[in-house]
Structures are given as structure tokens and as C-alpha cells.
Amino acid sequence: MDNKNTAILVDTATDINIEMSERFGLYLLPLYINFKERQYRDRFDMDSSELYEHINEEIPTTSTPSPGEVEAMFDQIKDDGYKNLIIVTISSKLSGIYNLYNLVKNNYKGLNIEVIDTKNIAIGAGFIAIFTSILRDKGYEFTEIVNKVKEKLFDSASFFTLDTLKYLIKGGRIGKVAGTLGSVLNIKPIISCDKEGVYYSADKVRGRKKSLQKVAEIARDFVGDSKEFLICVCNGGSDKLEFENFKNSIEDFISSAFMSFESEITCTLATHTGPGLIGIGVMKLD
Numbered sequence: 001m002d003n004k005n006t007a008i009l010v011d012t013a014t015d016i017n018i019e020m021s022e023r024f025g026l027y028l029l030p031l032y033i034n035f036k037e038r039q040y041r042d043r044f045d046m047d048s049s050e051l052y053e054h055i056n057e058e059i060p061t062t063s064t065p066s067p068g069e070v071e072a073m074f075d076q077i078k079d080d081g082y083k084n085l086i087i088v089t090i091s092s093k094l095s096g097i098y099n100l101y102n103l104v105k106n107n108y109k110g111l112n113i114e115v116i117d118t119k120n121i122a123i124g125a126g127f128i129a130i131f132t133s134i135l136r137d138k139g140y141e142f143t144e145i146v147n148k149v150k151e152k153l154f155d156s157a158s159f160f161t162l163d164t165l166k167y168l169i170k171g172g173r174i175g176k177v178a179g180t181l182g183s184v185l186n187i188k189p190i191i192s193c194d195k196e197g198v199y200y201s202a203d204k205v206r207g208r209k210k211s212l213q214k215v216a217e218i219a220r221d222f223v224g225d226s227k228e229f230l231i232c233v234c235n236g237g238s239d240k241l242e243f244e245n246f247k248n249s250i251e252d253f254i255s256s257a258f259m260s261f262e263s264e265i266t267c268t269l270a271t272h273t274g275p276g277l278i279g280i281g282v283m284k285l286d
Contacts (some may be wrong), residue, residue: 007082008133009073011065012042013090013268014118014126015281017236020261024133029073031097032063033267038266052237055274059170064097064270067072070104078110082140086149088129089114091197099215114146116153119197122269123232123261123281124158130230130259131283132154156283159192159202159218160234161211163276168199177205190214212242212278216250219280223253226284232242232261237275246278258285 011029022030030041033051035058040046049063051060077085089107091198092098098117105113118125131152135145140183162168188211189201205214219281223229231254235243247262254260265277 003080003213006084006086006145007077007080007138008129008136009077009085010126011088011089012087012266013095013097013122014129015123015232015263015269016126016129017263019265020126020130024130025136026129026133027073027077029065029070031065031268033271034061034063043269045093048236048265048267049054049268051267052275055167055271059167060271062271064095064100067104072109073109074104074111074113082111084112085114086132086142086146087113088125088132088149089115089117090121090125091119091152091193092117093119093197093200094193107188112142114142116146116149117197118153118156119195120153120156120158120193121199122158122160122265122279123234123263124156124193124283127156127232127281127283128153129198129232131285134285152283154195155285156218156230156281157192157222158234158279158281159190159215159222160187160236160273160277160279161190161208161215162273163208163238164274165189167272167274171232190218192218212246212249214278215278216246216253219262219282220253223282224283224286228258228284228286230259230281230283230285232263232281234263234265234277234281236265236270236273236277236279237277238278243278250280 009027033040062235190203192202194200
């Protein structure tokens with residue numbers, strides 16, 4: 001159904017890629033990856049595999065679009081015939097993008113705009129946008145969609161493990177995750193977002209192999225008895241064979257999902273995690 005009443009906007013921090021945005025009818029705004037002498041649009045000019053080629057030489061920074069770019073996107077959405085706009089963002093505790101959208105929204109005329117802070121990160125936030133699209137395609141109107149989405153925010157989550165915590169620490173995004181412990185004792189935290197939208201350790205185990213097992217275990221526990229859920233297996237510069245083995249180990253879990261995805265994480269996340277990420281995003285729909 002082509003519901004011209006409501007548009008949905010996400011940015012690349014939600015781990016929505018171009019293919020997903022086209023499939024679910026989402027407008028996609030890129031964040032920026034900044035090196036000293038060059039700047040790239042996340043997903044559009046650079047993907048994370050290219051980022052990892054340079055990260056040992058220089059750890060880039062990330063930045064949001066300008067207010068003018070956000071306003072231009074609003075103009076495009078309005079010109080495309082929409083009256084309402086739902087914007088889905090990652091946690092406002094992890095990025096300034098939520099506040100930026102609200103700043104532009106407060107001075108913009110011609111669209112009825114709702115900005116939703118998912119209190120989540122990466123595909124955990126992206127799944128909220130996909131759920132929003134599903135509701136729209138079922139014919140729900142703007143206010144109904146907003147209310148239903150807000151009721152489901154904590155039914156979506158991302159869980160991931162890293163090769164090293166040094167990039168999170170350097171970027172100041174460590175949140176409630178203890179950094180030095182992991183590096184000294186080979187303790188691998190399973191990182192997620194708490195209900196405040198801050199990184200925390202969902203669990204901690206010793207060693208890479210056990211951390212991958214724990215990621216899968218926690219994701220399964222989160223889904224619980226849900227019969228209809230989304231799942232995305234996420235790779236951020238991990239060893240190819242390791243990632244394939246991980247996927248194979250949870251094939252039953254993947255095949256039982258309502259929809260399943262595989263994603264190379266966005267540069268926005270990769271900048272703060274470094275290479276070696278493996279994770280699972282899940283959302284309960286029922």
C-alpha cells in the first residue's frame with residue numbers, strides 16, 4: 001500500500017542500508033565520516049569494509065548532517081506529497097541527531113512531524129523504523145502508528161561483542177561498559193543499550209568463542225516465546241570464516257524469524273567499535 005499520508009525518515013546511524021530503505025520505503029539521510037583531509041557520506045560514499053582499511057592509520061570522527069541538509073530532506077518529503085513525517089533515531093544519549101531533528105522541526109512549516117528516540121543503537125533502532133513501515137503498509141494512520149511504535153520501543157534490541165574496547169573508549173561512547181577489565185583479563189562484555197539509551201554490559205564472559213555463544217543466547221532469551229520476530233545478523237570487520245560459522249550455529253534461530261537480514265554495520269557504528277564486531281539485532285512483533 002502506498003500511504004502518501006505518512007513518510008518515514010531514518011539516518012545511517014540506525015544501520016538501515018540503502019537496500020533496506022528502498023525495500024521498506026524509508027527516506028535515508030547519511031551521517032558523515034570525517035578524516036583529517038576528507039569527508040565521506042556514510043553508506044553512500046563509504047562502507048565499513050573501506051573504513052577498516054584506514055582505521056589503523058587514522059581513527060575518523062563522525063558528525064551529523066547540517067540543519068540545512070535536514071531541512072532540505074523535509075522539503076523533499078513535502079514535495080513528494082506527504083503531510084506527516086515520522087523520524088526514527090538512535091538513542092539521544094549516543095548521538096546529537098535526535099536534538100538536531102527537533103531543532104529543525106520546531107522551525108519548519110508544512111509537515112506534521114514526530115521524532116522518536118528509540119533509546120537504542122544500530123539495527124535495534126533500525127528495526128523500529130521497519131516496524132513503523134509495516135504499520136503504515138497495513139493502513140494505520142499517523143497518530144495510530146506513532147502510538148503503536150512508542151509502545152514497542154523496548155521490544156527491539158541489539159547485542160554485540162567486540163574484539164577490543166579501545167575504539168569505544170577513545171570515542172567516549174563506553175557508557176556503563178567497564179573498559180579496562182576487558183583488556184586486562186580478556187573479558188568480553190556483551191554490549192547493548194539499557195532503557196535509558198546508554199551502552200551497558202548485558203553480560204560478560206571470558207574469551208571470544210564464549211562471547212559469541214553468549215550473544216546468541218541473550219538474543220534468544222530476549223525473543224523468548226515470540227512467534228513473530230525480526231532478526232539481523234551483523235558483521236563489523238570480523239573474520240569471514242568466523243562470521244559464517246556464527247551464522248551457521250544459529251541457523252534454526254534465523255529460519256524461525258518472520259523476517260531475517262544480514263548486515264555489514266554502518267560506518268557510523270564501525271568508527272566507534274573498530275573491526276571485529278559480531279552481533280544480533282532482534283525485535284518482537286507480536
